[in-house]
Amino acid sequence: MSVPTRTERETDLLRTETAPVRRTLPPWVPYAVLAAAIAVGGAAALAGVSAGLGAVLTVVLYAACVVTVSRLVEGPRKAKDRVVTTVVTSAFLLALVPLISVLATVISRGTARMDVEFFSFSMRGVVGEGGGVYHAITGTLMITGLATLISVPVGMLCGVYLVEYARGKLAAVITFFVDVMTGIPSIVAGLFAYALFALILGPGVRMGVMGAVALSVLMIPVVVRSTEEMLKLVPNELREAAYALAVPKWRMILKVVIPTALAGIATGVTLAIARVIGETAPLLVTVGITQSVNLNPFDGRMATLPVSAYYQYVNPGVPPDPALDRAWAAALLLIIIVMALNLVARLISRRFAPEAGG
Amino acid sequence: MPLSETPSAVARPRPRAGDRVFAGLSTGAGLLILVVLAGVAAFLLVEAWPALTAPPEEVPGGRGVALYVWPLLFGTALSAVFALLIAAPLAVTIALFVTYYAPRALAQGLGYLIDLLAAVPSIIYGLWGFTVLAPATVGPSGWLADNLGFVPLFAGPVSATGRTMLVAILVLAVMILPIITAVVREAFRQVPRLHEEAAHALGATRWEMLRMAVLPFGRSAVIGASMLGLGRALGETMAVTIVLSVSGGVTVNLISSGNPSTIAADIALQFPESTGLAVNTLIASGLVLFAVTFAVNMAARTVINRRSEFSGAN
Amino acid sequence: MAKHIQVKDLDIYYDEFLAVQGVSMTIEPRSVTALIGPSGCGKSTFLRSLNRMHELVPKAKVEGQVAINGRDIYGNNVDPVDIRSEIGMVFQRPNPFPTMSIYENVAAGIRLTGARMKRSEIDDLVERSLRSANLWNEVKDRLHKPGGGISGGQQQRLCIARAIAVDPAVLLMDEPCSALDPISTQAIEDLINDLKPDYTIVIVTHNMQQAARVSDTTGFFNLADVGQPGRLIEMDTTAKIFSAPREQATEDYITGRFG
Structure with a gap:
């Protein structure tokens, strides 16, 4: 790298004042994207697509948007990290689906005969x-x-x-x-x-x-x-x-x-x-x-x-x-x-x- | 302050006798484990013997024990292997989530939620699979048959009830998920903190840290845990019995109504109504199941134990 | 009551490893004998071979003779359990039984061995033992609270009370103050002095001032090099050891030149 000229250094200094050198997404961004994705997925579900498909749509949409933004702002390594975070979190949520479904089914169907007899x-x-x-x-x-x-x-x-x-x-x-x-x-x-x-x-x-x-x-x-x-x-x-x-x-x-x-x-x-x-x-x-x-x-x-x-x-x-x-x-x-x-x-x-x- | 008039005069019971009895009892209990395992094999063999030696045409199905068991063994392996293919990757990511991604305060509670999946009795998974999951798969299965019909797994025609091998596989996957997750989590917990910190100190992102420090460390645990899960899926009975609509053919078609049964499900379905040689035949198939799961479990434990020897974490 | 101990040519092994070699000594009754020496010189190992606790380590063994009032404790037909009822032991870290109350801890030696005693006799015994351990006044109002709920120094005195409640002739103490603060240490040292007229006390300590304060006789253990067995270098009255030892190594050690 060549020795920076004075003007370059000045612009560098200016930049550090307005934005950090290692740029990261503000913490609210993923949440905002998530909210938007949920809104789209929910709308799709309401419009007649099945609930499962709506959920898939939400996750894919969220991942795509966050990765794109992160790649532009934070670079590819951080973007990859965010993909993995999304995948890992959705895997966990996916595992909860059968648990909740089982419990809900058993409770809703089982209560009919919970009587003294x-x-x-x-x-x-x-x-x-x-x-x-x-x-x-x-x-x-x-x-x-x-x-x-x-x-x-x-x-x-x-x-x-x-x-x-x-x-x-x-x-x-x-x-x-x-x-x-x-x-x-x-x-x-x-x-x-x-x-x-x-x-x-x-x-x-x-x-x-x-x-x-x-x-x-x-x-x-x-x-x-x-x-x-x-x-x-x-x-x-x-x-x-x-x-x-x-x-x-x-x-x-x-x-x-x-x-x-x-x-x-x-x-x-x-x-x-x-x-x-x-x-x-x-x-x-x-x-x-x-x-x-x-x-x-x-x-x-x-x-x-x-x-x-x-x-x-x-x-x-x-x-x-x-x-x-x-x-x-x-x-x-x-x-x-x-x-x-x-x-x-x-x-x-x-x-x-x-x-x-x- | 002299205490001399106190207890040394008091008679002590014969400690030797008590020690010998207690040591004998507990050693006996230890040996009993080996005796029971040997007994399982021996008693099953004795009760299976009449079927193994009977003329083939007297065995149910009329073609001998081997040909009776073969399609069942195929169905057993098919359902267990596919269940494992679904559950293992999911379990590893869930273990990663609970150990590294979930907020510290919640991690234990979330892990407990996953453990609850293992607490649900299998009969309930069966009822749920039959009433909820099976109907829900009819639509997607149709889509699979239409668009991926050239793959033998999705050849169709699609079952109208949804009581297919696919649903059995999904239910089994849910059931073995917590078992694999628990073992993998335990392995991740033993990853030396220093390795993780070293990776972070090099400027790694969380994912890079996991790839550098955690996943290599957990590899053999993942293998061992998967085999444990496989063993469990091979022997799972009630969920498959209820969910699967059986026709006995040998096919890899996962979404049609013509499904091979599994050994365990076949025993549960037939045993209560069977007498005579049919019982012996079922016990012979149970012996095969025992041998297969025993081998899988032994291999799994060997892998897991070897890991703990080499981990050096302690 | 208090008995004398005679040790002759004692070799102590861990499996094949010779940890302590050729120790001979006489321990007088109604006295305090201190064993000092650098870490790893085998003094604790030696102490544990005096009540056959050493053999609880898998593959550990002992050769030679230890006689209590003339009876060889390693002789044939000697039950180690009987030996331990005659020789009490206090450990480095206070170890009251966590599931038992203070009262039950003191009575543990009686209750756990299955001896039958009347309730009033046990009450008596507990009080006497706690008084002997200078602990009665501090705990008499909470005898039925958990034994783990008192301070470290009190726990250690509780362990001493527990040890003397079975009426041993000998008390072995393995660095009994190393986990305690100075005030608690003082209390234990006072207690050792009070107990001296009734017991044969052997104490292992890292603290030379403590050895000088509490003991009548001092034995110095040392090892030639790492991997070599520990040996008894010199044993004499405490006054002699600390003022005019015969061996150079002893002098080096007590003047703090090594160890």
């Missing part, structure tokens, strides 16, 4: 309108409860083994297969429970406890992982303090380590319950469906919320509407339970986590 009656002898899911609620609670009873001790003990006892190869192998076990398809877990009981009790067997075993296969790895992670967070100093007080290892684990990690483990267990309580496939092949209340998990078929929603939907009868209403109401109830469990899990971890830190 729905919660207090079974489907025994019900044809057409009326009936409820009382039998399915008791079934779901019993089977999930049994699965929790099986999974929590096994899962916690396995987590304790991995953190407090395991050394070397076996630990690595078990950790690896716990992760792999997380990926077992739920239907395969169901078939496993069926095959296990069919070998003992003969083919065609259906019992509540079979469903609990199937759900345990899905639940145990989740409980193991959360126990393991929480136990690892317990400071070693506390173990040493207990050892120095002449506490045997098993009491140290039971009375010091586990209580310290308990909130975290409870969170993990709650999330594990939330994961399996909506499972349909494994129960379909192990527990089946029935129209009446069955409180004995060792004797015959039981109804559960997800499976009864499924059957209300596939065999609605004539006219189909009462059954479909029941299916949606069961779905809504299920989603409320799952969301509530998730919320409870967050609350437990938020409420107790700081205390565990010391």
Whole structure:
């Protein structure tokens, strides 16, 4: 570059006064463009194009305008950055569409049957309108409860083994297969429970406890992982303090380590319950469906919320509407339970986590 | 201040016995994991055996287990692979958004919203896919058939109900999205802050920083996470069962009404009504599904674990 | 009550690595023995081998003899858990159990070992231990508040109360004041003096003034070079070590010429 003449330098100085040398778009510009794009997209949607197409139009229009302006003012590198920002943000918003759509659909369709009868009656002898899911609620609670009873001790003990006892190869192998076990398809877990009981009790067997075993296969790895992670967070100093007080290892684990990690483990267990309580496939092949209340998990078929929603939907009868209403109401109830469990899990971890830190 | 008259006289319980019992119990629980996995394979094999050894004409479909499972395996792979092709890029961009673009104060909440997608039970995705998504795809599918009909995927004729492979793929994509996002986010969180700052200090824009410092670091996590998602999509049952209208042919046509079923959906549809050898056949197909997902998950975990060994972030 | 400790030719290993070599010493009852030396010289490792805490590290091992009142703690058929009930330990950072109250922390040694005691006896024990640790007056109104809710210095005295509640003969202290402010340190040092008539106290410290203030006997640990094992260079009355040490290395260290 040549040495600037005096006049050039003067114009440079002048320019820095009016506009910065590294020029950036004023912060309001993207928002203004966005507003304009939304207006155009909205107008298109109102004019008869579908809402989805309107949204696509909005995003494309916004991206095109911002990039053009940015390229002119800020240069190509900044323009590219703005493209990526737009893409990344719209990807996130796109992912929210199904979530919102699912929730809206379930709520709008499910509320029709959120009545007292729905919660207090079974489907025994019900044809057409009326009936409820009382039998399915008791079934779901019993089977999930049994699965929790099986999974929590096994899962916690396995987590304790991995953190407090395991050394070397076996630990690595078990950790690896716990992760792999997380990926077992739920239907395969169901078939496993069926095959296990069919070998003992003969083919065609259906019992509540079979469903609990199937759900345990899905639940145990989740409980193991959360126990393991929480136990690892317990400071070693506390173990040493207990050892120095002449506490045997098993009491140290039971009375010091586990209580310290308990909130975290409870969170993990709650999330594990939330994961399996909506499972349909494994129960379909192990527990089946029935129209009446069955409180004995060792004797015959039981109804559960997800499976009864499924059957209300596939065999609605004539006219189909009462059954479909029941299916949606069961779905809504299920989603409320799952969301509530998730919320409870967050609350437990938020409420107790700081205390565990010391 | 002497404390001598206190507790050393107090009898202590036999610590040795307690230790041995507790160590035994927890070791047993650890081994039980391996036993259960082996048990899944063993019991499925035992119950599948009659179908595997039966004369082909007695197996449902009349042509033996292999030919019974093959179209289902094809449908399973087709739906899972396409679902992955949609979900993986989307999941990576969402992970980028939550980690690097969302306002700090909102990031955790927004991540939680994505996690909620994983909390919705699959039966609900099925009902939603059937009632909302399927009808919504009929129009666009018609457009695809008219304008891109020369691509085998969109050959048509378009299904009138929308209960097509395309809808099954979209629903599966939504379902595996949060799983992939969670693993990728975790990897991005471990990117050393110093690398990011180094990139910023060189005058990089945010996107240039991500390309220089973050994406290379997260590459194998993305691969591992995608395989996890694939495993999940392969085994997903209820959503596909409800959404897909099945005719059993082997075709890559995504928008017609003649769709291959998937192993999992086929089991869910047939199992409750089946007896005898039909049950054994379904369990044999379940064994195939177990083997496939087990292999995919093992590969995924190997990739993810190798990454954490080499990351050097800790 | 207080017991004497005899150490003979003690080698301490981490896996294959020899961390401390050939230590022999006698620790007198009803006295305070300070162990000083530069970082990494093995004094904490040595301390932890006196109550068999060292072996909690995977693959760690010990060769040689440690005898308490003549009984070898590394002998066959000796349960490390029993040994630790006789030898209490206080750590570098105060570590009260976060899930327990102050009261429960003091009673932890009794409750966690599953010993049965009447409620009133435990009440007594807690009060006596807290009084012994000079903490009673400060916490008597909030015995059932969390043990983590008091100041660092109070937490450390709580840990001392917890240790003496199981009535040990020996108290090992691993840099008990290194995480504390000067006032809390003063309180701990006063406490050590008060406890001396009833216990055998061994304290590891980085602070030479502290060793000079609280101890009767001082042992100086050093290592020849990085990667070499630590050794006991010299051990004598504290007055002697700090005024007229026999070894040049000791003098260099206490006059601050290195370490």
